[in-house]
Amino acid sequence: MPKKSLLDEMIAQTKLSKKQTDKQQKIVEAAVKMFASNGYANTSTSEIAKVAGVSEGTIFRHYGTKDNLLLAVILPFIKESLPSMAENVFKEVFLEDESFESFLRALIINRWHFLSDNKELFKVIVKELLYNENLKNELLPFFTENILKRLNKVIDYYKSRGELMDLPSEKVLKMMLTVIFGYFVSEFVLFPVASDEIKDKDFDTIVRFIMDGIRKETVEG
Template sequence: MSEQDKMIDELFNHEEELTEKQKKILAAAIEAFAEKGFAATSTSEIAKKAGVAEGTIFRHYKTKKDLLLSIVAPMMAKLIAPFVIKDFDKVLKADFETFEEFLRAIIENRAKFIIHNMQLFRILIQEIPFQPELKEQFKEHIAKKIFTRFERVIEYYQAKGQIIEMPTYSAIRLTISTIFGYVIARYLLLPEADWDDPEEIERTIQFIMHGLSPKSEI
């Protein structure tokens, strides 16, 4: 079984058994949406990639958007959400003496996750801003759960005097936006650039620490 087939089986094993044609359609759609985006991909292209007639796609999915949602919804509900929360919990529940150590663990954790789920992550990032249904599912499955856990971490390091006093949501927003700015640039926008990963990670961490540390510690 190919890696693509394993991914399809993992995503859709809650449904009745998929036919080989359905698996090919889903695999082709994931590849095409990741490469070109939803809007720029036609169902005829997906059919050609899958080696099926275009009409076969519409026998299973009423519209191209139904096909997108059939991929991304279970991706978040089954693949991303449980693993993100499970993996993230490993980081959030670990004992790190300093907020800086915690940041290093977070970046390492997310980079590994994205590398192993690159196509799916690309689709998610590309389409969430334009698909209200996906935005709501992302907020429900991931954002709310992670935010609650991250709040406790910020409060913990504030109590230790390692983070300046500010609303926790502001500290979370500034931290997450900086980390994901690095991750998205590194793995999605400019993966071909000559990255010095250890140096970039260190710069990212120091940028966050400079903004959040009490003045005496800068």
């Protein structure tokens, strides 16, 4: 059975909602598909209305603006799904008997696969996070609670094993995520390439670059 994309899961979740009317369901489903295929900026409310089979005025009556429609699509899904998604990811990539370097490489590859399968939605979210304060303020607590706290615990664990420099875990995490997120943004948003071929050398370089900055140096006797 083929793996569901994030887009498919969003649509499936909206169908389970009892808070939406039939028209709202059609609007949200059309919006998700068009945001993913055309990009947020290139999708107009009139186009969404046409695909949904409703008037543009109906969209404005229910959501007010396209920004609000985007929030209506993304926020409920993240609030509902992020805890379990984060739990599953950490179960896959964090093994206590493995080194931090192995964890880091597994995490990067895992998230690269995920974003490669959902690159259009990733583009939408990244671009909107830069300009949409409402979206940023809504999402940050969920990412902090479900992702950043988990990563801090992982860093604390490996610091206790003597693998990482004795820096505040928040600083280590910030350095690490700056490199990883910057790579993903350049790969999928700024300089996207046609091929989705996995680049083992790229991953090795990123891991080595991060580890050279945070690995605890051994003192030779």
